[in-house]
Structures are given as structure tokens and as C-alpha cells.
Amino acid sequence: MDHGWVRKLAATEPVAPLTSLTTRRRAAKVIGEEAVGWGVAAGRRMAAYILGALADWPGERSEEEWESLQRATEASTLDTLTALVTGNGEPMRMSSEPTQNIIFYVTEGIPIEEVVRNVHAGQEFLTQELIGCIADLLPPEQRLEAIQATTRSVIQNWSAFASEITQIYAAESRRWQQGRQSVRMQAVRRILSGVRFPAEDTGRDLGYRLDQTHVALILWLEDLDVETARMFDFTGLARSLAAVTLAEPEPLVIRRGATRVDVWLGGAQPDAAQLIEAKAVLPTPLRIAVGCPAPGVEGFRCSHEQALAARRVLRLGTADRQIVDYPDVELVSLLAADPIRARAFVRAVLGPLRQRDPRMAELRLTLAAHIDNGGSIAQTAQALHTHRNTVSYRLNQAEELLPANRGKTELRCALLLGELFPEGL
Structure with a gap:
């Protein structure tokens, strides 16, 4: 059957x-x-359907896992549409994203049975989506035949797809278990999960000393095509960052998907983030989140958690920054731990003042400076290089917009969140 109706599909958003x-x-x-x-x-x-349907999915549902799955489901959907139009199932085996997703699942220790469940859920979702599109795009007399032909094609192509994924999983699993990276990742998981272990044995597995001061980094690539990201030399970059921060020459590097690595620098200088910003030459798509220096096994874990928190702030925020140091965003990372409640807090405290336009931004800046300078008009004017009368005028305008009965601490916290996040999160 001719599936030309596929070319009539269009996204609503x-x-x-x-x-x-x-x-x-x-x-x-x-x-x-x-x-x-x-x-x-x-x-x-x-x-979203897959992770919603598989409530007992064993993965961490991390950002990397979510993005890896999205790449795979986008590619598989496009390949299915192509196969429908051409009548050839070969496109289902041409995209690299599903294979990369399987590799990710292998490294995360997700069993093949769960991966197959994932595939079946995707097939179920796409079949229903396509049936709905047929009902919208074709006249009644053509729908039954189109639905039957589409269902057959999807089942046939996705069954072959599931079989191939099983083979890929088996091959990657063998390769992974024989590799050094598998041992290192398992050792890192033991540390981060807080499991008790002989530190010396784990240090040998890592090829990295745990009895030193650690600075954890999260390195990732934003808005870069996944094929290009796969070729990025994260290890070489991590070594250059170790040199810049006067750390041990061989950092610990753990790859987490196509676009991110976790890095630990042993013995780095306390001002690692400042040194990286001042001395390192960084490619434009690269982003770096930096944890605080901390000693021993607990420091290994704590610095990493701080880097993760800093990364989350940077990814949620609107600022176009390449490097974020945890101490700079510690307060906002705690305030934004629950984004839904944080958004509600900003709206309740700031009211119309949260709106994203230049005038409101100017009023927020003035109000924040006024609080930071102990309520002094003169010191606020000096800090902003603005006339005192201008400061007073802006504060009066802000006061008219702010909801009543809010203390300075609440206001300052809301202003901090409101500046870092779009629409107060």
C-alpha cells in the first residue's frame, strides 16, 4: 500500500x-x-510514554538517560516513517542513536529484559499515534486498509529492530565487561552510593588515589550534534584542566553518555574554577560545573554532588555561562531543589516584578542592591553608579508592584531565583 499520507504529517508545535x-x-x-x-x-x-509506562524501570532516570532515550526514540520514529514510505525496513538499522542508547544501558547495568520492554512500549505508542494520524488524514473508506498495512509494517520492522538490539546488547555487554572502564565505573558507583568498601582496593580499581583532596567537575556539551559529541576528546581536555589547576597529571574520567563526563582532579588548587576560567582555552559548546575541594572518600563524593548541583543550576538558568562554581550558586541550588515550589515562591513574593523585560530587570537589580547595602539609598546609588533620586524612584516603583508583607530575606531569595531562572523557574 502507498503510505504517502506520511508526508502530510506536521508537528503542531x-x-x-x-x-x-x-x-x-x-x-x-x-x-x-x-x-x-x-x-x-x-x-x-x-x-515520556516509555518511562511513564515502565513504572518499575531500573534506570536512574537521570538527565543523560533521558536525553539518550529521547535521541533513540526520535531516530526510531523517523526511521519508521521512512520505512513506511519506502516499503524498506533497512532505515531502522541505519541510525546510530538507538545503538548509542543500548551502549548507555549496558554501561548503566540495565538488563536486556528491561531494554526489550522499553522497545515494546515504544512500538505500542507509535502504532497508536500512527492510527490516530490515519484517522485524521485519510477519508473513511481508506482508513481500515491503511491501519492494517501500517500495523503490519510497524510490527515487522520493530520486531526485527528488537532482535538486532538484543544482539547489539550482547556484543556491547561482552566488550564492556572485558574493559577497564567497567571496573572503574563500578568502583565510582560504590563510592557515590555510600557503600562501605576497602578504600585501597577501590583506589586500585580506579587507578586513582582516594587519600587526597578532590575537586569534582562535570563536563558536558550543549547544543552540539550527537555525532560530533561522540568524537569529542574529553579525556584530553580533562588532562589539560588538571595541568591548569596544578592537579595530579592523570585525572579520573568517567563517561556518562554521549555528551557528558564526570571528572575528579586529585590535589587541584582550591581556586580551580577561577584558574580554569582564567587560563583554559575551552571550546564554545563546552560547559563545566565545579565542586569544592574536599579530602578523602567523603570528599570524593561530596565534591561530585556539589558539581551536580551546580550543573543543574546552570542548565536551568538563562545565563550564558561556560563555568559555574558551586559556592557561587550554593544558595540558589538549595532554594531550587524543588522547581515547582520554587516557581510558586517567586511568583508569590515578586508578583509582577518577576516579568522578563528590561524595566522589571532594572527594578529587581535596584531592589537587590538596596537589600545588600543594608537599606542605604546612598550606598545603593554608589554600588549601581546611579543618582540617589533615581534609586528612590525605582524603589518606589518596585514597592508598588510587590505583594504586601514580605520580609527582606524572602525578597532577596526570590530575587536571586528570579534572575537565574526564566519566569522565576
């Missing part, structure tokens, strides 16, 4: 794709750009 440009271009040649947009959006919904 654009979604920024995570799949590689290669995958999208290959699909666009067959189904068109509009249908690619629909496929990306449907793939994103598929990822």
Missing part, C-alpha cells in the same frame, strides 16, 4: 531535535521536513 543532523536529513529526503518535525515531536512523546 516545533520541538528542538536531539537526533543527529545525519538522521534527520536522511529522513527528510523521503518524508519531507514537515513530517520530520512531526517525527521528532512524536519521538519525544514516545520517550
Whole structure:
């Protein structure tokens, strides 16, 4: 049957794709750009459906896991649409994103049985989505035949896909278990989970001393095509950062998906973040979150948790920063631990003052400086290089917009959140 109706698909709202440009271009040649947009959006919904349907999914549901799954579901959706139009299931085996997702699952220790459940949930979701599209796009007399043909094609292609994934998983699992990185990652998991262990044995597994001061870094790439990210030399960069911070020459580097690595610098200088910002030459897509220096096994774990918290702040925020040091965002990371409640807090405390326009930003800046300078108009004017009358005028305007009965501590915390996050989170 001719599945030309696939080319009529179009997304209702654009979604920024995570799949590689290669995958999208290959699909666009067959189904068109509009249908690619629909496929990306449907793939994103598929990822949410899978994790929602598999309530007992053993993964951590981390950002890396979520993004890896999204790339795979976007690519698999585009490949399915291409296979429908061409009548050839070969595209289901051409995209690299599903394979990369399987590799990620192997490194995270997720069993093959759970991966297959994941695939079946995706097939179920996509079949229902396509049936719904047929009902919208085709006249009644053509729908039954189209639904039957589409269902057969999806079942056939996804069954072959599941079989191939099983083989990939087995091969990657053998390779992973024989590799050095597997031992290192398992040792890191033991430390981060707080399990008691002989530190000397774990240190040997890591090839990295635990009886020293550690500075943890999270390195990741933003807005970079996944195919390019896979070729990025994170290890070489980590070594250069070790040199800049006067740390031990061989840092501990643990890869977490296609776009992120976790790094520990042994014996780095206390001002590691400042040294990196001042001396390191960093590629534009790279972002770095830095934890505080801390000694021993507990320091290894604590500095990493701080780097994770700093990364979360940077990824949620609007500031275009390459490096974030945990002490600079410690308070806001604690305040924003629950984003939903933090958003409600900002809205309740700031009211209209939270709006994202230049005038409101100016009023927020003045109010924050006024609080920081102990309520002194003169010191606020000096800090902002502004006339005292201008400061008074802005404070009066802010006072008119602010909800009543809010203390200075609440205001300052809300202002801090409001400046770092869009719409107060």
C-alpha cells in the first residue's frame, strides 16, 4: 500500500531535535521536513510514554538517560516513517542513536529484559499515534486498509529492530565487561552510593588515589550534534584542566553518555574554577560545573554532588555561562531543589516584578542592591553608579508592584531565583 499520507504529517508545535543532523536529513529526503518535525515531536512523546509506562524501570532516570532515550526514540520514529514510505525496513538499522542508547544501558547495568520492554512500549505508542494520524488524514473508506498495512509494517520492522538490539546488547555487554572502564565505573558507583568498601582496593580499581583532596567537575556539551559529541576528546581536555589547576597529571574520567563526563582532579588548587576560567582555552559548546575541594572518600563524593548541583543550576538558568562554581550558586541550588515550589515562591513574593523585560530587570537589580547595602539609598546609588533620586524612584516603583508583607530575606531569595531562572523557574 502507498503510505504517502506520511508526508502530510506536521508537528503542531516545533520541538528542538536531539537526533543527529545525519538522521534527520536522511529522513527528510523521503518524508519531507514537515513530517520530520512531526517525527521528532512524536519521538519525544514516545520517550515520556516509555518511562511513564515502565513504572518499575531500573534506570536512574537521570538527565543523560533521558536525553539518550529521547535521541533513540526520535531516530526510531523517523526511521519508521521512512520505512513506511519506502516499503524498506533497512532505515531502522541505519541510525546510530538507538545503538548509542543500548551502549548507555549496558554501561548503566540495565538488563536486556528491561531494554526489550522499553522497545515494546515504544512500538505500542507509535502504532497508536500512527492510527490516530490515519484517522485524521485519510477519508473513511481508506482508513481500515491503511491501519492494517501500517500495523503490519510497524510490527515487522520493530520486531526485527528488537532482535538486532538484543544482539547489539550482547556484543556491547561482552566488550564492556572485558574493559577497564567497567571496573572503574563500578568502583565510582560504590563510592557515590555510600557503600562501605576497602578504600585501597577501590583506589586500585580506579587507578586513582582516594587519600587526597578532590575537586569534582562535570563536563558536558550543549547544543552540539550527537555525532560530533561522540568524537569529542574529553579525556584530553580533562588532562589539560588538571595541568591548569596544578592537579595530579592523570585525572579520573568517567563517561556518562554521549555528551557528558564526570571528572575528579586529585590535589587541584582550591581556586580551580577561577584558574580554569582564567587560563583554559575551552571550546564554545563546552560547559563545566565545579565542586569544592574536599579530602578523602567523603570528599570524593561530596565534591561530585556539589558539581551536580551546580550543573543543574546552570542548565536551568538563562545565563550564558561556560563555568559555574558551586559556592557561587550554593544558595540558589538549595532554594531550587524543588522547581515547582520554587516557581510558586517567586511568583508569590515578586508578583509582577518577576516579568522578563528590561524595566522589571532594572527594578529587581535596584531592589537587590538596596537589600545588600543594608537599606542605604546612598550606598545603593554608589554600588549601581546611579543618582540617589533615581534609586528612590525605582524603589518606589518596585514597592508598588510587590505583594504586601514580605520580609527582606524572602525578597532577596526570590530575587536571586528570579534572575537565574526564566519566569522565576
